[in-house]
Amino acid sequence: MIKSSKDTRYVVDSVVTHNGTKFPCWPLPDLLSFKHKIGADAYHKAKECLKRERDMVAHCLHSSSESKLLEKVQNELLSVYATQLLEKEHSGCHALLRDDKVDDLSRMYRLFSKFSRGLDPVANIFKQVCYASAIETEFQFESK
Numbered sequence: 001m002i003k004s005s006k007d008t009r010y011v012v013d014s015v016v017t018h019n020g021t022k023f024p025c026w027p028l029p030d031l032l033s034f035k036h037k038i039g040a041d042a043y044h045k046a047k048e049c050l051k052r053e054r055d056m057v058a059h060c061l062h063s064s065s066e067s068k069l070l071e072k073v074q075n076e077l078l079s080v081y082a083t084q085l086l087e088k089e090h091s092g093c094h095a096l097l098r099d100d101k102v103d104d105l106s107r108m109y110r111l112f113s114k115f116s117r118g119l120d121p122v123a124n125i126f127k128q129v130c131y132a133s134a135i136e137t138e139f140q141f142e143s144k
Contacts, residue, residue: 071114078115086121093125 035043058066078085086093096104112118 074111074114078112078118082112082118082121086125093122094129097126097129 038046061069089095091104093105093108095101096108108122109119112122
């Protein structure tokens with residue numbers, strides 16, 4: 001299990017379910033550090049498990065329910081957390097652009113493009129990064 005490293009309600013290395021079952025847990029500052037924490041092989045195994053879960057849910061839900069449920073959850077999460085996700089210091093949009101994290105930027109694009117005006121905040125951050133880079137380049141050119 002994974003939880004935020006800011007979650008101090010329980011012991012650091014485990015969580016307890018409502019029925020008393022204790023699970024090991026890794027407190028992480030953000031999800032980008034998950035792959036680094038468990039390693040690439042385990043990360044890909046986790047992705048495969050998620051795919052199997054998704055396939056299993058597809059057998060349980062009516063085909064029209066999955067898209068409605070997914071849209072509702074994504075809208076709810078993004079309406080509440082979009083700004084926080086985009087502005088995180090080490091994993092937000094600015095950091096991903098700065099560190100040339102193309103795969104992560106691609107995932108962010110796919111997520112935010114699903115919503116009306118969802119890419120507007122991403123575009124604003126991109127403009128800010130481009131503007132700052134242009135100013136820095138101009139400053140370096142003038143100082144020569």
